[in-house]
Structure formats: C-alpha cells, structure tokens
Amino acid sequence: NAGVTQTPKFQVLKTGQSMTLQCAQDMNHEYMSWYRQDPGxxxxxxxxxxxxxxxxxxxxxxxxxxxxxxxxxFPLRLLSAAPSQTSVYFCASSSMTGAVYxxxxxxxxxRLTVT
Amino acid sequence: xxxxxxxxxxxxxxxAASLELGCNYSYGGTVNLFWYVQxxxxxxxxxxxxxxxxxxxxxxxxxxxxxxxxxxSFNLRKPSVQWSDTxxxxxxxxxxxxxxxKLTFGTGTRLTIIP
Numbered sequence: 001n002a003g004v005t006q007t008p009k010f011q012v013l014k015t016g017q018s019m020t021l022q023c024a025q026d027m028n029h030e031y032m033s034w035y036r037q038d039p040g041x042x043x044x045x046x047x048x049x050x051x052x053x054x055x056x057x058x059x060x061x062x063x064x065x066x067x068x069x070x071x072x073x074f075p076l077r078l079l080s081a082a083p084s085q086t087s088v089y090f091c092a093s094s095s096m097t098g099a100v101y102x103x104x105x106x107x108x109x110x111r112l113t114v115t
Numbered sequence: 116x117x118x119x120x121x122x123x124x125x126x127x128x129x130x131a132a133s134l135e136l137g138c139n140y141s142y143g144g145t146v147n148l149f150w151y152v153q154x155x156x157x158x159x160x161x162x163x164x165x166x167x168x169x170x171x172x173x174x175x176x177x178x179x180x181x182x183x184x185x186x187x188s189f190n191l192r193k194p195s196v197q198w199s200d201t202x203x204x205x206x207x208x209x210x211x212x213x214x215x216x217k218l219t220f221g222t223g224t225r226l227t228i229i230p
Binding site: 031033040041043044045048050090092094096104105106107109 | 124149151157158159161164209217219220221223
C-alpha cells in the first residue's frame with residue numbers, strides 16, 4: 001500500500017492564483033481530512049469528508065473548497081491564494097470501522113508559499 | 116468549542132532523562148485520545164491511542180500515556196529519552212459525544228534532546 005499520497009510536495013503561488021492540492025489514499029478509508037500546520041498553532045482542520053459525496057467544514061474553511069467524488073481522492077482547492085495561506089498542508093485518512101477506527105494516517109505534506 | 120491544550124511549547128532534555136508532556140482537554144464526556152509524533156521533515160505518525168479500558172496505554176518506541184478522567188488529562192511519558200526522540204509531539208482528541216469524527220489537535224510540544 002502507498003498509504004496517503006499528496007502532490008505537489010512544494011508550491012509557490014502568486015496572490016490571486018488558484019490551484020488544487022491532490023490527496024489520494026489506497027486503504028479504502030471512509031474518512032479523509034485536510035489540515036494546515038502553522039508554527040505555534042498546531043494542526044487546524046480545514047475540511048473533512050466521511051465518504052464519497054459528503055464533505056463538511058472544519059475550523060478554518062474560508063478560502064478553500066473540497067469535493068469527494070471517489071473514496072480514494074480528496075482534492076483541496078485554493079480559490080484565490082492569499083499570503084495568509086502560506087502553510088504546510090497535510091491530508092489524512094482513517095477508517096470509521098474496525099479495530100483501527102479513527103486512527104488517522106497522514107500524507108507527507110505540501111509546503112505552500114504565497115507571495 | 117472543545118479544545119486541547121499542550122502547555123509545554125518547547126522542552127529541552129538531556130539523553131537518559133525522563134519525559135512527561137502534558138495534554139489537557141476541555142470536555143468531561145466520552146473521548147478518544149491520541150498522541151502523534153512528527154520527526155524533523157516528516158509527516159505525523161501515531162505513537163499511541165486510548166479508546167477505553169486500561170487508562171495506562173503503551174505505544175511505540177517506549178512511550179506510554181495515562182488517561183486521568185478526573186483531570187481531563189492524557190500525559191505522555193517516557194522513562195529514558197534518546198537523541199532520536201527529538202521531534203514535535205501532538206496530542207489529539209475526538210469528542211465522541213458530539214457525534215462527529217473530527218480530531219482536535221493541541222498546538223504541539225517541540226522536544227529537543229541534547230546528546
């Protein structure tokens with residue numbers, strides 16, 4: 001299993017540009033989520049999904065969109081990048097059943113800089 | 116809103132010293148508790164988790180944590196740290212009674228081990 005994969009690893013955007021961060025998992029996990037990690041603030045939840053076609057907002061959803069058309073993929077879209085979105089973004093997934101339910105597996109992260 | 120607190124922002128220890136990192140959460144109901152570790156340049160990995168049963172849980176790499184319900188705490192311990200334990204440590208809580216699947220993370224504790 002590849003686990004949770006994210007692309008790209010690094011990205012530099014200009015203010016106002018849009019882009020999509022990709023996330024995929026091959027563990028058939030129902031739950032997927034996006035976090036941003038900023039110094040001194042830990043991980044903050046942006047959006048999450050409990051299955052294909054179902055998404056919901058987390059703690060800091062403004063400026064981001066998500067969709068979940070398949071179990072495997074959960075892309076995060078930045079609509080109009082702002083310097084405040086400079087951060088490291090992590091995707092995570094977990095099963096919602098069985099012995100390891102809610103044990104989240106994290107991807108390697110995407111380091112985004114907005115100038 | 117439910118919250119998770121990690122009061123130690125940066126801890127510096129010498130090798131072989133004992134470690135205890137604090138984690139407190141804001142709600143007295145049913146919780147699932149997790150400790151994650153992030154080694155430099157890597158993504159988050161699960162150290163240990165508590166769902167129910169014995170409040171003293173053992174994880175990987177010699178770490179353990181104790182759930183004390185009356186104190187709303189889930190402190191992480193290791194009797195003798197090694198240089199390779201240098202990392203950032205995150206406590207995370209799922210507030211089960213609120214009927215959602217989200218994890219709320221603390222702000223993290225940076226641990227530096229001096230050889």
